[in-house]
Amino acid sequence: MSDTEPLMRVPILLAGGGHAHLGVLADWIAKGPPVEGCVLVSRHPKTLYSGMIPGWISGDFAIGDATIALTPLAERAGAVFVQADVVGVDAEAKTVTLANGKKIAFDLLALGTGGTGRAKDVFGPTETPIFDIRPMESFVERYAKWRDESSDRKDLTIAVIGGGAGGTELAFALRSGHGLAQQPRIRFVTGVTGVLPGFPKGVRYRVKRALDTHGIEVIAADAQISDEQLLIGGKASGQPDLIVTALGSGAPDWPGKAGLQTDEHGFVEVDAQHRSLSHPAIFAAGDISRRTDRNLPHSGVHAVFAGPVLADNLRAANEGTRSMRPYNARRRNLYLLSTGDKSAILTYGRFHAEGRWVWQLKRWIDMRWVNRFRKLAEDV
Numbered sequence: 001m002s003d004t005e006p007l008m009r010v011p012i013l014l015a016g017g018g019h020a021h022l023g024v025l026a027d028w029i030a031k032g033p034p035v036e037g038c039v040l041v042s043r044h045p046k047t048l049y050s051g052m053i054p055g056w057i058s059g060d061f062a063i064g065d066a067t068i069a070l071t072p073l074a075e076r077a078g079a080v081f082v083q084a085d086v087v088g089v090d091a092e093a094k095t096v097t098l099a100n101g102k103k104i105a106f107d108l109l110a111l112g113t114g115g116t117g118r119a120k121d122v123f124g125p126t127e128t129p130i131f132d133i134r135p136m137e138s139f140v141e142r143y144a145k146w147r148d149e150s151s152d153r154k155d156l157t158i159a160v161i162g163g164g165a166g167g168t169e170l171a172f173a174l175r176s177g178h179g180l181a182q183q184p185r186i187r188f189v190t191g192v193t194g195v196l197p198g199f200p201k202g203v204r205y206r207v208k209r210a211l212d213t214h215g216i217e218v219i220a221a222d223a224q225i226s227d228e229q230l231l232i233g234g235k236a237s238g239q240p241d242l243i244v245t246a247l248g249s250g251a252p253d254w255p256g257k258a259g260l261q262t263d264e265h266g267f268v269e270v271d272a273q274h275r276s277l278s279h280p281a282i283f284a285a286g287d288i289s290r291r292t293d294r295n296l297p298h299s300g301v302h303a304v305f306a307g308p309v310l311a312d313n314l315r316a317a318n319e320g321t322r323s324m325r326p327y328n329a330r331r332r333n334l335y336l337l338s339t340g341d342k343s344a345i346l347t348y349g350r351f352h353a354e355g356r357w358v359w360q361l362k363r364w365i366d367m368r369w370v371n372r373f374r375k376l377a378e379d380v
Contacts, residue, residue, distance in 0.1 A: 011035040012314055013106040014079070015086045015096055016113030017042035017070045019049075019300055020285035022373055023307015024110065024314065028077035029376055034315040039104065040074045041096070043085040048136045050300050052366050054169040056140070058340040059178035060363070063140060068370060072377040086113055089258035091279045108281055108317055110310060111268060115249030115287030115298060119161075122247055123225045133166060133246045134287075146242060147179045156184035159230060159240040161223045163190025163197065165337060167246035168207060172340035174244065175214050186216045187240060189232055194220045203345070203352045210339050210354070249287040249298040263290050272326035273313050274306060281317075285310050294329070301333050304369070336362035 012035060014021045021040065028038070052066035074081040082104070088097035089111075095103045117132030131146070133139050150156060160171045167190070177183035188195075188211065195211070195218060196204050211218055221233030229236050230243060251266030261269045261278035267290035269277045276282040277292065286303040296302050309327040316324045332349040336358060339345065344359035346352060 008039070009105040010037050010039045010107070012038040012108045012110070012318060013096065013104060014038070014040040014110050014112065015042075016111065016286075016288075017044065017047040018112035018114050018286045019047075019303035020307040020310055021110065021112040022047070022068065022073070023304065024311040025073045025077040025079070026373065026376060027308055027311035027315075028079065029073075031315075033078035034318040036078070038077075038079040039082055040070065040077075040079050041082040041084050041086060041098070041104065042070055043083070043099075044137050045069065045071055045081070045083050048140065049366065049370050050136055052370070053133075053136060053140065054173035054338050054340070055363075055366070057143070057170070057173035057178065058176040058338070060338070060342065063144075065367070066370060068373045069377045073373060076376060086254075088254045089260070089282075091258045091260055091276075091282060094281060106281075108314060109283070110314060111255070111282065111284040111288050112286050112303075113252070113288055115267075116252050117245070118247040118250040119245045121250055122245075123223075126225045126228060128225055128228050128230070128243065130243045130245055133170065133244070134249060143244075150241070151179055152181055153241075154181050156180065156182075156242070157187065157238070157240040158184045158242045158244060159187045159189060159223070160244050160246070161189045162246035162248070163188070163193060163195050163220075164246060164248065165196065165199075165335060166248075168196060168211075169337055170244055170246055171211065171216050172214065172338060174340075175216055176340040183215075184241070187219060187232075187237075188216050189219045189221060189223045191222055192220060194218075199347065200350045200352070202350065203347045206345055206352055206354060207337065210345065214339065214341070251288065255284075255288065265290075272328075273324040274310050274327060275313065275317075275324070283310060283314065283317075296329055299333075301335075302327075302329055305329065336365070338362060 049066045055061045071081045085099040095105045117134040119130045119132040171188040175186045224231045255268045256262045268284040270289045272293045274285045285306045287298045306327045313324040335347045337345045344362050345354040346358045
């Protein structure tokens with residue numbers, strides 16, 4: 001067989017081990033796969049639950065607590081696991097290309113490979129080490145190595161770039177100083193929109209107060225790198241020992257090259273059923289996709305809740321005998337932001353609260369979600 005020939009043809013191919021695809025596998029375990037011969041392909045044999053990574057940084061969790069094994073999950077779901085990175089799709093020929101050059105042909109494809117980090121897009125080519133939170137596996141590996149190498153150093157400064165929920169939790173978690181000789185100084189560079197843009201005013205005030213209590217310096221300005229120096233608001237203010245970015249999700253370039261309909265940023269455009277607008281045999285969920293019927297932010301919350309809907313729609317598409325259902329996102333979602341000291345801030349619509357009980361609630365929700373899939377994986 002030549003490298004240009006498909007390695008195999010499968011009825012349903014899940015590309016990526018993201019949160020939405022975990023929901024698909026759970027559905028197949030509960031109800032049986034829609035058809036024999038389904039395949040899950042992912043770069044990593046395990047997936048990390050993004051909501052627990054700040055807790056890992058601050059020492060609340062071991063990395064194993066946030067890890068879900070994909071191989072036994074796929075086995076229980078009646079699917080074959082293939083460890084490989086998807087680097088391309090031929091939407092017309094219905095094949096995906098793997099990093100090793102092999103191809104897999106499909107009848108139905110679901111994309112859940114996640115988004116890419118945006119640091120390169122924002123800062124351009126640079127030799128300055130930047131730890132982008134995406135992809136998560138790479139960030140965890142790089143940060144763990146840096147922390148071990150820096151464990152005896154004092155007077156460290158870490159710049160956290162990005163004022164959204166992800167950047168806010170990272171600022172708190174890194175300030176904890178877990179694994180370091182002393183707490184590092186945190187320069188939280190939020191961008192000109194400030195901390196948590198789009199969140200209710202009361203929540204923003206509560207978070208800003210907590211940041212101040214923790215001694216985190218908040219700078220409402222944009223960051224850039226010039227001559228390998230970090231500039232904040234166009235001015236040099238001393239080079240930090242580490243730069244961590246949480247600038248939202250970017251899109252890989254291969255969906256657009258595949259001929260899939262994408263938005264101006266490269267995200268696969270899907271309808272309410274998470275089906276590609278240009279290729280009905282292809283679905284997408286999570287950070288790689290963008291809904292065109294309504295504005296849904298890239299958030300793990302939506303990927304989690306879209307999973308069961310995606311599973312149902314893949315089953316319907318395979319049968320070809322019934323209509324698909326939309327993912328109707330909730331008007332309000334519960335957000336729990338850990339402050340790195342076994343306390344957390346809760347927001348639900350305009351209601352907000354904080355305290356150790358919120359952290360305990362967050363820990364319970366996170367562990368319940370991960371343990372659900374770990375239990376499924378253990379029941380092989």
